[in-house]
Amino acid sequence: MIDLDGVGRTFVVRRRRPGRLRRESRAVEAVRDLSFHVSPGEFVGYLGPNGAGKSTTIKMLIGILTPTSGRIRVAGLDPSRRRTTLARNLGVVFGQRTTLWWDLPLKDSFELTRLLYKVDRERFRRRLDELCERLDLGGFIDTPVRQLSLGQRVRGDIAAALLHDPPVLVLDEPTIGLDVVSKAAVRAFLREVNAERGTTVLLTTHDLGDIERLCRRVMLIDHGRLAFDGTVDELRASVPEESSIEDVVARIYLSGGVRPPMAAGGTG
Amino acid sequence: MIANARVYLLLVATWMRAAAQYPGSLALLTLGSFVVNALDIAAIWIIFAHTPELAGFTLPEVMFLYGTAGVSFALADMFAGNTDKIGSYIRSGAFDTMMIRPASPFLQVAADRFSPQRFGRVGQAAVVLAIALPRLGIDWSRAWMIPVMIVSGFVIFVAIWTIAGAAQFLLTDAPEVANAFTYGGGQLTQYPLSVYGGELVRAVTFIVPLAFVNWQPGLYVLDREDPLGLPYALRFASPAAALIMALLAALAWRAGLRRYRSTGS
Amino acid sequence: MPDNGGASGPTARKITFPAGRSPPTISWLLLPPWRCPTFALYFRLFRYGFRRHATYRAAAVAGAFTNTVFGVLRAYVLIALWQARPGLAGYDVADAVTFCFLTQAFIGPMQVFGGGLELSQRVRTGDVAIDLIRPASLQLWTLAEDLGRATWLFVVRSVPPTLAGAALFGIVTPSGPLAWAAFGASVVLGVIVSFALRYLVALSACWVLDDRGVQSLSLVMTLFFSGMILPLVIFPGWLGALAQALPWAAIVQVPADVYLGKADVAAALGFQALWAAALLGAGTLATRAVRHRVVIQGG
Numbered sequence: 057m058i059d060l061d062g063v064g065r066t067f068v069v070r071r072r073r074p075g076r077l078r079r080e081s082r083a084v085e086a087v088r089d090l091s092f093h094v095s096p097g098e099f100v101g102y103l104g105p106n107g108a109g110k111s112t113t114i115k116m117l118i119g120i121l122t123p124t125s126g127r128i129r130v131a132g133l134d135p136s137r138r139r140t141t142l143a144r145n146l147g148v149v150f151g152q153r154t155t156l157w158w159d160l161p162l163k164d165s166f167e168l169t170r171l172l173y174k175v176d177r178e179r180f181r182r183r184l185d186e187l188c189e190r191l192d193l194g195g196f197i198d199t200p201v202r203q204l205s206l207g208q209r210v211r212g213d214i215a216a217a218l219l220h221d222p223p224v225l226v227l228d229e230p231t232i233g234l235d236v237v238s239k240a241a242v243r244a245f246l247r248e249v250n251a252e253r254g255t256t257v258l259l260t261t262h263d264l265g266d267i268e269r270l271c272r273r274v275m276l277i278d279h280g281r282l283a284f285d286g287t288v289d290e291l292r293a294s295v296p297e298e299s300s301i302e303d304v305v306a307r308i309y310l311s312g313g314v315r316p317p318m319a320a321g322g323t324g
Numbered sequence: 325m326i327a328n329a330r331v332y333l334l335l336v337a338t339w340m341r342a343a344a345q346y347p348g349s350l351a352l353l354t355l356g357s358f359v360v361n362a363l364d365i366a367a368i369w370i371i372f373a374h375t376p377e378l379a380g381f382t383l384p385e386v387m388f389l390y391g392t393a394g395v396s397f398a399l400a401d402m403f404a405g406n407t408d409k410i411g412s413y414i415r416s417g418a419f420d421t422m423m424i425r426p427a428s429p430f431l432q433v434a435a436d437r438f439s440p441q442r443f444g445r446v447g448q449a450a451v452v453l454a455i456a457l458p459r460l461g462i463d464w465s466r467a468w469m470i471p472v473m474i475v476s477g478f479v480i481f482v483a484i485w486t487i488a489g490a491a492q493f494l495l496t497d498a499p500e501v502a503n504a505f506t507y508g509g510g511q512l513t514q515y516p517l518s519v520y521g522g523e524l525v526r527a528v529t530f531i532v533p534l535a536f537v538n539w540q541p542g543l544y545v546l547d548r549e550d551p552l553g554l555p556y557a558l559r560f561a562s563p564a565a566a567l568i569m570a571l572l573a574a575l576a577w578r579a580g581l582r583r584y585r586s587t588g589s
Numbered sequence: 590m591p592d593n594g595g596a597s598g599p600t601a602r603k604i605t606f607p608a609g610r611s612p613p614t615i616s617w618l619l620l621p622p623w624r625c626p627t628f629a630l631y632f633r634l635f636r637y638g639f640r641r642h643a644t645y646r647a648a649a650v651a652g653a654f655t656n657t658v659f660g661v662l663r664a665y666v667l668i669a670l671w672q673a674r675p676g677l678a679g680y681d682v683a684d685a686v687t688f689c690f691l692t693q694a695f696i697g698p699m700q701v702f703g704g705g706l707e708l709s710q711r712v713r714t715g716d717v718a719i720d721l722i723r724p725a726s727l728q729l730w731t732l733a734e735d736l737g738r739a740t741w742l743f744v745v746r747s748v749p750p751t752l753a754g755a756a757l758f759g760i761v762t763p764s765g766p767l768a769w770a771a772f773g774a775s776v777v778l779g780v781i782v783s784f785a786l787r788y789l790v791a792l793s794a795c796w797v798l799d800d801r802g803v804q805s806l807s808l809v810m811t812l813f814f815s816g817m818i819l820p821l822v823i824f825p826g827w828l829g830a831l832a833q834a835l836p837w838a839a840i841v842q843v844p845a846d847v848y849l850g851k852a853d854v855a856a857a858l859g860f861q862a863l864w865a866a867a868l869l870g871a872g873t874l875a876t877r878a879v880r881h882r883v884v885i886q887g888g
Contacts (some may be wrong), residue, residue, distance in 0.1 A: 065558070067587070068587070115420070117426055118423070119585075120420050120423045120424070120585060121585060121586075122586050136585065139423070140427075141426075141428045143424060143425060143426035144426050146424075148424050150417075150421070153417050153418075153421065154421075155421050155424060155425075157338075159342065159437070160338060160339075160342050161342075163540050164341075164342065167338070168334065168335065168338055171330075171331070171334050171425055172331060172334075172425055172426060173426060186427055
C-alpha cells in the first residue's frame with residue numbers, strides 16, 4: 057500500500073548567524089535513503105525524536121512535499137504527481153492542527169467533506185451515523201469547531217478523515233494533549249477501523265502507549281534514517297536490559313543511529 | 325474545471341450561510357464596508373467642489389471611470405482578494421491542510437472566510453456608476469463597451485492578485501509588497517490617467533496593463549482624445565490584455581505551487 | 590507620600606511599590622530623570638517596543654515601498670487639483686505634494702490604518718487580566734512600547750518615501766532648526782494622540798462583543814478626519830470647521846501644517862497637547878473600568 061524506495065529529502069536552510077550580515081546556506085538532509093513497505097491492512101507505528109524526519113515523511117506521502125531522491129508510491133500512485141487523485145484515497149489527521157474548517161459548525165465541515173470527496177449521499181448518511189455513534193459526536197455536531205475541546209476536535213478530525221472510506225489513513229500525533237479517557241476512546245476506535253474495514257493505518261506518535269496498544273509493527277526513524285523496523289516484541293528484545301518500551305526507545309535515540317539487529321521488517 | 329467551480333461555489337455558499345446566522349453583525353459590517361469605500365468618492369466630490377474639471381475631465385466622467393474600475397476591483401477583491409493572506413496560511417500550516425484536500429488550493433484560498441460583507445464594496449462602486457451614467461450624455465451605441473471593460477477589468481485585477489499570491493511562495497515575509505500593485509492598481513484607476521505623468525501611464529499601459537481596466541475603453545465610451553496620443557486601436561485591447569494577464573497568472577500560480585512543494589516551508 | 594522603600598537616596602537600589610497601586614508620577618518629577626525608577630522602566634519599555642518591531646525588517650521595507658507608490662499616485666492627483674486652482678487654501682503645488690508625502694510618512698508611526706497594539710488581541714483573549722495586575726499604569730506601559738514602535742517605523746517607513754518624493758517631485762522643507770524642533774514635537778504629540786485613540790478602541794473590545802464594528806468606525810474617522818485622504822483645509826464650510834476641531838486632525842493635518850509652516854506653532858502644539866491630555870485621561874478612566882470588570886468581576 058505504501059512503498060518507499062531510497063527516498064531522500066534535503067532542505068536548504070538559510071540562517072543568519074548572530075554577528076554576521078549575510079545569510080549562510082546549509083544543506084540539511086531531513087530524510088536519507090529511507091525504504092520501507094507497508095502492506096494493505098497493516099497498522100504501523102512511526103516513532104522518532106523531534107526533528108528526526110517524521111513530519112517530512114508524512115508530507116511526502118501526502119504529496120505536499122516532493123522528495124529530492126527516490127521513489128514513493130501510495131495506493132499505487134505517485135503522491136507528487138497524482139496528488140488530487142491520491143487525496144481521494146487518503147485520510148489524514150493532524151493532532152496539532154485541524155483539517156476541519158475552524159469557524160464553521162462541525163456538521164458543515166462534514167457536508168463540505170462529502171461534497172469535496174464526492175461521497176454518495178446514502179453512503180455518507182450511513183457512514184456519518186456510524187461515526188457519530190462510535191466517536192460520540194452527537195453532542196457537539198452543531199458547534200463551531202473553534203469552540204470544541206481538544207478531545208472533541210480530534211474526534212471530529214478522525215471522523216472527517218474517514219467519511220469517504222479511504223483505504224489508507226495517516227495520523228500525525230493524534231493523541232497529543234488528550235486526557236486519558238479521550239485517548240482510550242480514540243485508540244479503541246482506530247483499532248476497530250483497522251480490524252473491521254482493513255484500513256491501512258500509519259500512526260506517528262510520541263506516545264508509546266499508542267504503540268503498545270495498537271501497532272503490530274513499529275518503525276523508528278532517527279536523523280532521517282530508519283533505525284528500527286519490526287514488531288513491538290522485537291523492539292523490546294533489541295535492548296534486553298531495559299524493561300519498559302519507553303526506556304528501550306530512549307536508549308535507541310540516545311545511542312544515535314542504526315542498531316545492528318534490525319529485523320527484516322514486517323512484510324506481512 | 326466544472327468540478328472546481330462547484331467546489332468554489334460550495335465553499336462560498338457555506339461561508340455565506342454561516343455569516344447569515346448573525347444578520348445584525350453582517351448588516352453592520354456591510355454598511356461599514358460601504359462607508360469606508362465611500363470615502364474615496366467623497367474625496368472626489370470634495371475635489372470637484374473646487375474645480376469643474378480635473379486634468380480635462382468633468383465630475384460625471386471621473387465618476388464613470390471610478391465606477392467601472394471600482395466595480396471590477398471590488399468584484400476581483402471579492403473573488404481573489406483573500407490571496408494576500410497566503411503568507412499567513414503558509415506560516416500557520418493552514419495551506420498544507422488545503423493541499424490535503426482534493427480541490428484546487430487557489431479556489432480554497434479564494435473562498436476562505438468569504439463574507440457577504442464584501443458585496444458592500446461592489447455596491448458602493450455600482451451606485452457611483454449608476455449615478456454617473458445618466459449624467460454623461462454619451463452616445464449609447466458605444467455603451468456595449470461598458471460590460472466588456474468591467475469584465476476585462478475584473479480579469480486583470482484577479483490576475484494581479486493571483487500573481488501577488490504566487491509571489492508569496494517566494495517572499496513569505498513580505499506580502500505587503502503585493503499591496504502596492506493590487507491596492508495601488510485600485511487607487512490608480514480611480515482617476516483619469518491624464519492626471520498622471522507620461523512615464524507612469526506608459527508603464528501601466530505596456531507593463532502592468534492597468535490602463536485597460538477603465539482608461540482606454542473609457543476613452544472610447546466617452547469619445548475623448550487620448551491626452552498621450554497613443555494608438556486608437558488600444559481602446560479595444562482590453563479583452564486581449566485580460567487574456568494575456570490570465571495566462572501569466574495561471575503560469576505564475578503553477579510555478580509558485582511547484583516551488584512550494586519542492587522547497588517545503 | 591506613599592511608602593516607596595527609600596528611592597530618594599543616592600545609594601538606593603531596590604524600589605518596591607505598594608501592591609496594586611501605580612507609582613505616583615507627580616512626586617517622581619522632583620527627581621532627576623535618570624534616578625527615577627519609573628523613567629527607567631518606561632525607557633526600557635520604549636526600547637523593547639522598538640526592538641520588537643525592528644525584527645520585522647522585510648515587512649517594514651515592503652511597507653515603505655507601498656507607501657512610496659501610494660505617495661506618487663496621490664501626489665499626481667493633488668498636483669492636478671492645484672494646477673486647476675493655484676493657491677487653493679493657501680497651499681501652492683509644492684506644499685500640496687509635500688503634504689501628500691508627509692501623510693504617507695505618517696502612516697507608519699501614527700498607524701493610520703489601525704493596529705500596532707497587541708492590546709486588542711489581549712483583551713479579546715482575556716490575557717489583559719495579567720497586564721492589569723501589574724503595579725504600573727497599563728496605559729503608560731502600552732504608550733512607552735508604542736513610542737518605541739513609532740520610532741522604528743519612522744526611521745524605516747517614513748524617511749524613505751519622503752526622500753523618494755523629494756527626488757521625484759521636489760518637496761518643501763522647514764526653515765531653520767526651530768521649525769524642525771517644532772515639527773519633531775508635533776510628530777511626537779501626533780503619535781501620542783493616535784495612541785490614545787487606538788488605546789480606547791482596543792479597550793472597547795471589553796464591552797462590545799464584536800469589535801470589528803468599532804475598528805471599522807475608527808478607520809473611517811481616522812482616514813477621513815486626519816487629513817489622510819485630502820488636506821482638511823480644503824474641506825468645504827462646516828465640514829472643514831468640524832474636521833479641524835476633532836482630535837483626528839492632530840494626528841496628520843496638524844504635524845503636516847507645522848512642517849509646512851502654515852500653522853501658528855504654539856496654537857498647533859497646544860491643540861495637540863490638549864487632545865492628548867483629554868484622551869489619555871479618558872484612557873485612564875477606561876482602564877479603571879476594565880480593571881474593575883476583568884480583575885474584580887472576572888468578566
